[in-house]
Amino acid sequence: MSRRDILSNIRRSLGANANDKARLENAAARIATPPRATAPQRVAAPGTDLVACFVSELERQLATVKTVARPEEIPLEIASYLRSQNQPQAVRFGTDPLLASLDFAASGLEVNNGRAEPSDTAGLSVAFGGIAETGTLALLSGADNPVTLGFLPDTHITVIAQSRIRATYEDIFAMLRNEKGAGTMPRTLNLISGPSRTADIGGRIVIGAHGPRRLLAIVVRSL
């Protein structure tokens, strides 16, 4: 059987055997308490403004970032963004309770729910957290925020609570282990750091390859 052959080949190459206690313990210890690489100075230095860093890094990667004081302002912000981009006044989102509590119709937005359809123009999701070091949004798949919303429509809009912006990727992983249980993951964890792009034609950057042509992140201060 290939499985057995490959594993025993590896062990032969390492001069080890399957019940090698020290190696089993080493590996188990690393997984139980994952060591971290030193965090980059840009977010680790005392007094760093993580939110400002998150915003400027994300903007550097050609996303648009808006800040609102309270969640109630989200629909209006979306409506005016879509208008500025000449996009239809419509969004689709999942069952996320934060989004379900908002009044989109009052801002003139048409709402659809569920997974993305090819005809959708804008998908809306709530991020699990934000990573300041590279301006990265962390999203978890599920009925509340279906993964296709972030890839199929031309526009992806993400709401991010300011209080969930952390310094590093490792901080977000710790948050994930904490809230979901160690070793458990959703079907997908998406780290998103800008709109879709390619440099495959003549080496020049073009935005909007297969995924969204534009990415809007709305940072909510009161959350």
Add this chain to the structure above:
Amino acid sequence: MKVTVHDFKSNARSALADTQLQEALSGLPTGLVAQRAAARSRLPEFEDLRDYGRDLRNHTLEHLDVYLERYEDQVRQAGGHVHWAKTPAEACDAILKICKDADARLVTKGKSMVSEEIGLNDKLEAEGLEVVETDLGEYILQIRHETPSHIIAPAIHLTQSQVEQDFRREHDHLAKDRKLVEPAELVDEARQILREKFVNADVGITGANFLIAETGSSIIVTNEGNGDLTQSLAKTHIVITAIDKVVPTLDDASALLRLLARSATGQEFTSYTTFSTGPRRAGDPDGPENYHVVLLDNGRSELLGSEFREVLRCIRCGACMNHCPVYNAVGGHAYGWVYPGPIGAALNPGLIGIDEAGNLPNASTFCGRCESVCPMRIPLPKLMRQWREIEFEKGNPPLFVRMALRGWASMANWPWAYHLFARIMSRAMKLAAGRKGAFSWLPLATGWTKHRDFPAPQGKTFQDLWAERQRATIKPATQGETP
């Protein structure tokens, strides 16, 4: 994939004469190379991170079996399946079987070098499946019936006007007089065509940049988002990857991800980094219903026990080829198999055999730039030298080369004979060259003289000059020291 590594020398010659290729390659120094340098300077921790990455990969390799078993367990617990494949044929068979079980007709595929390694597309197409590459560069290559020439920028050898011609030929149902001048117009056209494929695919195949033992996740890193559409719209997601991709934890993956994009494209982070674990969960409205991982060995478990173990630290960033003067001159196709550039020269002999790939470790000037930029600090020149030694011992170089080297080696063992020979030769060459002081033709050195003159020695050997210098400088010093 068809192997033409044997023909490296003639491949390289035609590459140098290919003006379109030379135009396409001319962007490398100001593009990827300059962007990497800029990203590195924005992250002062970069060099320390390289040490950290090297150590963490070494640790993983020393515990490879343990982490692979843990990884497999976690995939199973999440509802996925792991298939182990010793050879490319086994990997293809496993994938084909999954496709058949899923009654698949249309397969979309994200970029995966391991899939090139096992020659997957040919195999699936031979069984009547339609396979569509979704990475834009790979799509262009597919319609040209070509293979990637770079591991992260597969179509780097093509110019924009070549792509325009391909699209006009291939997309002949579109208006003949449509405008295809800007890169954005070409990208848009491909976007429209591929959308339909994403939505109708039965199986989506992706590679993996890393596998995580802690959680059983596979990671893909893309800028286009094609990998995500590939894997979240089809009913079945197959990951084709190799046993050296596993890392212990999420935190280990992020340490390497900090190095990957910066080394590859000079980005801080790619647009999309996606961790996939098992099929969709109960209640999920989207994502694949089936999740399979095919783990290829293909010689890696043997390399692990050899003096080439370090090559398994590679994270496939492509920095070594971007910085390689040989790659910059001849491009990736000349190398004749999946992995070009310095990493190919160090890895391919281990995967397809030194008899086949013996030319590659020689395709190096040993300038050392590859090692100096490799985020995993792989001593690429050292590994190439080791392959050369093995090739020499196996008797692969032509008889003439072996005799000449033998002759030189035995002379070098007799310094007085060596000096005498060198002195006579350099005087003779000086005389023969005459007033021009150079040769425009020399026997045994036509590779040089075809392109430039060979300067004649000036009559004294290096050793003579050195001895004179030593005499001149050492004397006063010794005088000063003796009272």
